[in-house]
Amino acid sequence: MANTPLPHPVQNSAFEAKIRKARWAVVAEQAWLRVWVLFAIAAVFLVLSIAGVWALLGPTTHKIVLALFAAALAGWIGYVLQIRLPSREESIRRIEAVSGIPHRPATSYEDTLTASATDPSTQAIWSAHRQRMADLIAKLRPGRPEPRTYRFDPFAVRALSVLAVVLGIAFAGRGTLDSLADAFRFDREASTINQRLDAWLTPPAYTGRPPLMLVDGSANTGAAPVAAADSPDAKPLDVPERSVLIVRSTGTGKSNIALEVWPAGAKEPLPAIEPAADAKPAAGITEVRTEIRASGTIKAISAGNVVASWPINMIPDNAPGIALTKNPERTSKGALKLTYFVQDDYGVASAEVKFARKKDKDAGDPSTAWARGEELKGPRPPFSRPPQLSLRLPNGNAKSGEAFTYHEIGSHPWSGQTVLMTLEAKDVAGQVGQSPAIEIVLPERTFTKPLARALIEQRKLLIEDPRYSERVLKALIALTAAPEGFIDDPRVYLPLRATVHRLAGRQLTRSVLDETIDQLWHTALRIEDGALSDAEKNLRDIQDKLAKALEEGASDEEIRQLMQEMREAFREFAEQMQKQNGDQNQQQAGNDQNQEQMSAEDIDRMMREMEQMAENGLRDQAKEMLAQMQDMMERMQQGQQNQQQAKQNQEMQNAMRKMGEVANEQQDLMNETFEQQQQGKDPVQGGKNTGEQTTQNLRNGRAGQQGQQRGEQQDNGPSSGNPLGGQEQGEAPGEGQSGKNSLGQRQAQLREKLAKLQKEMRERGLEPSEQLGEAEKSMKGAEESLEQGDLDQANQQQAQALEQLREGAEQMAQQMQQNGNQQAGENGENSRDPMGRPQRSQGPDQGRSVKVPDQIDIQRAREVLEELRKRAGDAQRPQLELDYIDRLLRWN
Structure with missing residues (x-):
């Protein structure tokens, strides 16, 4: 085993793989440092492009800066390309250094013995050495690349550059490529055509409509306008009046964006709308806005080029409308109730009433000077200002609806005057709508004391x-x-x-x-x-x-x-x-339960x-509900006032009834005076004027006498049971008073009765008319004439007194009618008219207010008709009186 030869390291594939990895790790460490510089150059270029710096530079400066960037980029790319692969020895040394194993095992393993080393012991030692090196080589590792960039960038500027690039791309979005392309456009106009454009419409807040986005900067504006008004697919945008069009551009440089407005049907545009002089936009951002006031086309212009256009169809904001739905209602407390209808496209903001004095057409006219009062001298202080009355609006800011408002106006100096009244409504946009001016008399408080x-x-x-x-x-x-x-x-x-x-x-x-x-x-x-x-x-x-x-x-x-x-x-x-x-x-409850x-x-x-x-x-x-409660309280007060007015009308009716009794007695007394005059004078010579007066008196006296029942008279005058006076039917004139007071004494008693009646009226708060005072004077004159035996003069004065009594009764009747009309105008739901009869507006009468004539009324009508026929057959009466009686008979 010891004598077995070891393989050469070149033949060790695992070791060779480690050498290859170490070689590429060395290349990566060299390239990483050089590529970072290349990325820094690109990052600076990208950030400057996104920021729109190229548009701020002139053409020459633009080219110079771009050339510097190109030179730096090309030079550094050339430096990057000079990277070489390390040798085998350099790779082995890197492996040994990274592995940290001492005595450089890989290098020692590749060493060889000299040719002279043939000694067996030397060979044995060498083989053992190589065996140990082979074991150590298995432990070697190539290691990862370690460029150690911090040695050249201790402040980590490279991280900031990466962050700047990321933020710039996020801000520019789809316009990043357009911003980069601007670096290679040296023509000024061309650099402004292709830009980021944002545009939107903001309707007025009171319309309740959301903003409308027109352009969001996502489209490429370099080739054609973002929105073309003349495009076949272009549809007009329905925009409320006073909407604001806001156009914001990025990267326009010195060539700011502007708006050109072409009104519908116009051949020339309006003056261009530039950005506001006091606006302080961010660098490279220009904003311009305009308010939509008419239909037409709006174009966004930059450097003479149309970058966007929009057809606009303006929805007009009409002025509010207001009008009375009922006639103004007045109360005796001096309050004015107005019921009206308001409407507007988006709701009425406020409403009020305006009054103006009615000009006196006769002022300064000499022909009417006799009817005017005395002319005062000296400077006249100015008139009081008209009342300022606000109107309540329908609930919930409704676009239309009916409402009513009470205003106490009786205390104002203008109360009781004839004025021109106009209702005025105003919307949020400040537009004003008015109702037609109407002439009214402002209500005034009614005082009775x-x-x-x-x-x-x-x-x-x-x-x-x-x-x-x-x-x-x-x-x-x-x-x-x-x-x-x-x-x-x-x-x-x-x-x-x-x-x-x-x-x-x-x-x-x-x-x-x-x-x-x-x-x-x-x-x-x-x-x-x-x-x-x-x-x-x-x-x-x-x-x-x-x-x-x-x-x-x-x-x-x-x-x-x-x-x-x-x-x-x-x-x-x-x-x-x-x-x-x-x-x-409680006293009036039975009279008006409704x-x-x-x-x-x-x-x-x-x-x-x-x-x-x-x-x-x-x-x-x-x-x-508060308004309804105020309305009910006004009605309650008006009800109390109606009861007081009804009581006053009742007292006035009693006074008129007594006045009718006085007139009847005066008529009877005048008839007796006239007949005594006829007995002592020739009827042709002495009775012409008195006959005409008697005819007039008959016309005036019968109306107040008919309709009264027997027993109504309270004094000791002639009975009203006989419609013709103080004698029973069939008695000769004067016979009914045989053995009683003389005509002069009776005239004095009648005058005192009239004076007593006027005193009672004043005590009850009623003001007798001037005609009653004149009638009393005429009665006084007739009394004196009767005492002196001047029947002709007495008869004329009696006729005059009777005429004045009639005029006084007419004035009181007119006053009652005015009170009733005023009451009807003050409260549209009066249950009874001034004569105590139910109004038709209160429902069906059901016949309760119609009095069926009884037997006594029929008998009295027969008596009147028989007396008229009797007098019509009297040939000694004046022809004027006979003609009048004949007309009465034909009418019946």
């Missing part, structure tokens, strides 16, 4: 023209001169005295005038409603605060606090209303529901 009405009258004088201040001052001084028994409330007297001192001791400026007008208003409210006015004001203020809190999204705690305050305010308001009205509601009522339980229930809605986030529904 004389002192309150007097103060309001003086307030109107100050509002009409502040130069009436001297007259107002004198009136207030007269009102407060003797307050005992007239003004018992110190909260009324003291403000009046303060107003007197304000007008007397200070210059009448706008602030002083406004303070005086407000003070007179609040004082009149105190006189009219007492503590109810303060409670009502407090309730309205809290309702306004709650509506504002719901609108602005206040916290739940604040909403609960305002709800509690509103409960307390309503409780106080209800108590004050009950104190003011007393048992009036009137809408609202109890404290209803209010509390609505408040609880409103609070729950607010806590659950349903703020719009809570606002709607």
